[in-house]
Amino acid sequence: MMQQFYPAVPHTYRFELNKDFNFSAAHFIPSKEAGKCQVMHGHTYFVNVTVGGNELDPSGFLIDFKLLKEAVHKRYDHSVLNDHPEFKNDFPTTERLAEQIWTSIQSLLTTRNNKPVCLQVIVRETPTSYVVYRPNREDFQ
Numbered sequence: 001m002m003q004q005f006y007p008a009v010p011h012t013y014r015f016e017l018n019k020d021f022n023f024s025a026a027h028f029i030p031s032k033e034a035g036k037c038q039v040m041h042g043h044t045y046f047v048n049v050t051v052g053g054n055e056l057d058p059s060g061f062l063i064d065f066k067l068l069k070e071a072v073h074k075r076y077d078h079s080v081l082n083d084h085p086e087f088k089n090d091f092p093t094t095e096r097l098a099e100q101i102w103t104s105i106q107s108l109l110t111t112r113n114n115k116p117v118c119l120q121v122i123v124r125e126t127p128t129s130y131v132v133y134r135p136n137r138e139d140f141q
């Protein structure tokens, strides 16, 4: 999938899970500094999500891989990122998208009894550009 080196996130959880998926979306960055990216264009975004935890659920999963994909793919695939309410005031840059994906995944994980945690989100926007998002302690409050 991402076919690249994955930056490792330091942690002491017993289990670490990684899920790759991708989705296609359009966006534009309405800032003068964004140059050609002010014009609407599309990407196939490649995402890697890292989840950690000490306990498994009754199925023996930290979290079902497919739920991680669904939480993001259903929302963004074949959409215009600028149309989503989370990007009403913030431009849909790779950085903001990675942050929002972390928020979506962590909201899902919070509902699980075994309380896994999203440790890292990587979003690759082009073959030469990607962002790594790692939450701060305050992001979990």
Ligand SMILES: Nc1nc2c(c(=O)[nH]1)N=C([C@H](O)[C@H](O)COP(=O)(O)OP(=O)(O)OP(=O)(O)O)CN2
Pocket: 029, 037, 092, 093, 094, 095, 125, 126, 128, 129
């Ligand atoms: N810090 C950021 N910089 C840029 C972002 C971004 O989200 N965060 N986004 C863009 C554009 O959306 C663009 O689609 C991607 O830019 P870029 O990597 O420059 O794409 P190129 O294919 O032109 O890059 P090459 O260096 O030719 O491979 C711009 N900047």
Ligand SMILES: [Zn+2]
Pocket: 027, 037, 041, 042, 043, 125
């Ligand atoms: Zn772009």
